[in-house]
Amino acid sequence: MTPTITAFERSPDRGRGLARDMRVRWALEEVGRAYDVRLLSFGAMKEPEHRALHPFGQIPTYQEGDLALFESGAIVLHIAERHSGLLPGDANGRARAIAWMFAALNSVEPPIVDRTMAVLLERDKPWHEQRLPMLEDRIRVRLGELSGRLGDADWLDGGFSAGDLLMVSVLLRLKGSGLLDEHPNLSAYVARGEARPAYKRAFDAQLAVFTAASAG
Numbered sequence: 001m002t003p004t005i006t007a008f009e010r011s012p013d014r015g016r017g018l019a020r021d022m023r024v025r026w027a028l029e030e031v032g033r034a035y036d037v038r039l040l041s042f043g044a045m046k047e048p049e050h051r052a053l054h055p056f057g058q059i060p061t062y063q064e065g066d067l068a069l070f071e072s073g074a075i076v077l078h079i080a081e082r083h084s085g086l087l088p089g090d091a092n093g094r095a096r097a098i099a100w101m102f103a104a105l106n107s108v109e110p111p112i113v114d115r116t117m118a119v120l121l122e123r124d125k126p127w128h129e130q131r132l133p134m135l136e137d138r139i140r141v142r143l144g145e146l147s148g149r150l151g152d153a154d155w156l157d158g159g160f161s162a163g164d165l166l167m168v169s170v171l172l173r174l175k176g177s178g179l180l181d182e183h184p185n186l187s188a189y190v191a192r193g194e195a196r197p198a199y200k201r202a203f204d205a206q207l208a209v210f211t212a213a214s215a216g
């Protein structure tokens with residue numbers, strides 16, 4: 001059965017690949033799984049019909065037969081567990097790749113999202129100029145640690161995994177901030193992720209939605 005995911009009808013990032021359905025699209029592309037997309041307006045996301053799928057009224061969701069999932073990390077894990085290509089074959093390697101998935105979402109994404117929200121929503125606050133450097137320093141700490149661990153390896157733990165997919169997705173949110181450029185190995189890591197054919201297919205598909213909405 002072809003899974004259906006939900007995505008923004010008109011993404012606020014203007015098709016730059018940052019909306020979180022991108023991670024799900026990328027995972028599906030990596031494992032060669034076709035999928036359908038149901039587009040939602042901001043209003044529709046908050047309606048009871050969608051909240052039955054997603055308690056927080058957000059995207060992405062994932063439906064496949066009787067299964068309905070929310071949370072991009074859970075969806076990527078589900079895809080990775082049911083197809084080959086995103087998790088190593090050995091049990092310990094799988095566990096470590098899953099740890100990197102959690103690290104991306106729990107340890108690296110939160111300070112990055114804090115900065116994004118501050119830049120988007122708090123620019124006019126009198127304390128914004130003081131708060132921003134503090135938020136950026138928190139990110140710098142994480143990036144320094146991550147950079148040290150990655151070293152000159154291509155991926156975080158052996159071959160490309162769902163851990164890398166989520167970590168690259170999270171780091172992409174820093175594009176344009178200059179923070180990633182402080183660590184050439186992390187910039188190269190993100191570029192390796194973006195160069196994967198599956199990433200490009202997912203990006204193009206997401207961008208096509210925004211382009212079509214803008215033309216209409």
Ligand SMILES: N[C@@H](CCC(=O)N[C@@H](CS)C(=O)NCC(=O)O)C(=O)O
Binds near residue numbers: 018020045057059071
């Ligand atoms: N932790 C959730 C976050 C989901 C999320 O923040 N989705 C955003 C799009 S990237 C959204 O739907 N924003 C609209 C809203 O919250 O009203 C996940 O990883 O799926």
